[in-house]
Amino acid sequence: MYYGKVIVSTATDALSRFGHALSDPTRTRVLLALREGPAYPADLAESIGVSRQLMSNHLACLRGCGLVVTSPDGRRTRYELADPRVGHALTDLLELILVVDPSCCGGETNSVELDEAARWVC
Numbered sequence: 001m002y003y004g005k006v007i008v009s010t011a012t013d014a015l016s017r018f019g020h021a022l023s024d025p026t027r028t029r030v031l032l033a034l035r036e037g038p039a040y041p042a043d044l045a046e047s048i049g050v051s052r053q054l055m056s057n058h059l060a061c062l063r064g065c066g067l068v069v070t071s072p073d074g075r076r077t078r079y080e081l082a083d084p085r086v087g088h089a090l091t092d093l094l095e096l097i098l099v100v101d102p103s104c105c106g107g108e109t110n111s112v113e114l115d116e117a118a119r120w121v122c
Contacts, residue, residue, distance in 0.1 A: 009066060017065040018089070026050055027058050034068060035087040038080035 009017065021027050029048045033039060045055035059079055062068040069082045081087050 014066070018067065018086075021062055021065045021067050022093075024058070024061075026054065027062055030055075030058055030062060031067065031081070031086070031090055034079060034081050035090055038071075038078045040073075040076055040078055044079070 021031065026048060030044055033044055033047060041055050041059055042052055044059075045052045048055070050058075059068065063070065063079075067082055067086055068079050070077045070079055072078075
């Protein structure tokens with residue numbers, strides 16, 4: 001259920017919001033966990049290894065970005081992906097392999113060294 005003002009995103013805004021959500025490793029882990037199905041904040045916090053307060057903040061961000069929705073379940077609130085296509089997009093992104101410059105854009109410190117020939121394969 002929506003309260004207050006609802007804004008429908010343009011394609012550019014939707015992609016920007018998706019990128020913002022994925023720019024944080026915790027939010028990325030939440031979205032990946034919700035691909036498997038709905039979950040409760042406490043369970044997500046425990047499985048990801050963050051505090052409930054931090055999880056609450058990240059879920060509020062994801063809700064604000066329009067990527068997750070809530071549904072009341074008794075005294076608890078359950079979270080799920082707002083649209084199954086969000087899960088499909090995440091799956092597609094997981095299959096994407098990028099060759100990156102480690103000095104650019106931050107990211108994980110785990111990397112795989114490619115030989116020079118493999119770097120230029122299209």
